[in-house]
Amino acid sequence: MTTLEQYFEANKSGWDIRTKTHLNSEFYGVEKWKKEGGNSLTPIELREIGDVRGKTILHLQCHFGQDTLSLARMGAQVTGCDLSPEAIKTAESLAQEIGINDAKFVCCNVYDLPQHLEGQFDMVFTSYGTIGWLPDLKPWAAVIKHFLKPGGTFYMADFHPVVWMMDDDLTHLKYAYHNTTVIETDQTGTYADRDAPFSYKEYGWNHSISEILNSLLELGLQLQFFNEYSYSPYNCFANTVQGADGFYRVKGLEDIIPMVYSLKMRVS
Numbered sequence: 001m002t003t004l005e006q007y008f009e010a011n012k013s014g015w016d017i018r019t020k021t022h023l024n025s026e027f028y029g030v031e032k033w034k035k036e037g038g039n040s041l042t043p044i045e046l047r048e049i050g051d052v053r054g055k056t057i058l059h060l061q062c063h064f065g066q067d068t069l070s071l072a073r074m075g076a077q078v079t080g081c082d083l084s085p086e087a088i089k090t091a092e093s094l095a096q097e098i099g100i101n102d103a104k105f106v107c108c109n110v111y112d113l114p115q116h117l118e119g120q121f122d123m124v125f126t127s128y129g130t131i132g133w134l135p136d137l138k139p140w141a142a143v144i145k146h147f148l149k150p151g152g153t154f155y156m157a158d159f160h161p162v163v164w165m166m167d168d169d170l171t172h173l174k175y176a177y178h179n180t181t182v183i184e185t186d187q188t189g190t191y192a193d194r195d196a197p198f199s200y201k202e203y204g205w206n207h208s209i210s211e212i213l214n215s216l217l218e219l220g221l222q223l224q225f226f227n228e229y230s231y232s233p234y235n236c237f238a239n240t241v242q243g244a245d246g247f248y249r250v251k252g253l254e255d256i257i258p259m260v261y262s263l264k265m266r267v268s
Helices: 005-024 030-036 043-049 066-073 087-096 110-115 137-147 211-215
Strands: 058-062 079-080 103-107 123-129 148-159 181-186 199-204 222-230 240-242 246-249 259-264
Touching: 005 199, 030 066, 030 087, 043 123, 043 137, 043 222, 058 066, 058 137, 066 079, 066 087, 066 103, 079 087, 079 123, 079 181, 087 211, 110 137, 123 137, 123 181, 137 148, 211 222, 211 259
Parallel strands: 058 079, 058 123, 079 103, 123 148
Antiparallel strands: 148 259, 181 199, 222 259, 240 246
């Protein structure tokens, strides 16, 4: 097993460990979401992706499928992909429990998806905490193009690279903005429950905005828009404060640094 494969295996194990805690956490609010027919997408995605009724959507790195199933509730036919067997098993169980038939799930490394899934889609979708688990964005972009129909769109919302430069407490800069090396960290608990009784090692990579955009532009995808936001829609970081709008900003850096970006691209 190569070093890179070891990184992926460690990360897969970490997500397997976290899945049950995430499923039962207040952060994800799954019970309320199930009972009330809710939508777990944030206002950013809901505003920007438009009407997805009748569209086919491929959701990359979907975790346990809550957003995938929310897209299905919006009228799309959705396929979710994730590295974690526990997450995919949970996603399939959730789909069955809430009676959604227009969703299916594939368990594999996103790089390997063309070997596990056939067909093309109207939209490829990914959001929040995804590409940081990938060392190289060129094969990631190739997967996106591979699965897009002619005229199809790629939509992405994620935490801004500036946030990933900071330490876990968001008090100072610690990591390089550019993709210079693997980042190895020892974690206890999880963003959805910081007191959860487990520990694990994880490996990640920072990606600059230019790296993200160029990996897609080089394959001929056309940029439709690129937006940046000074807030996080999720309370998943330490040292943040909630504003009157309900969103979260780094304490002492409110509206000074970007926290989220989104983009939409089209393939001709």
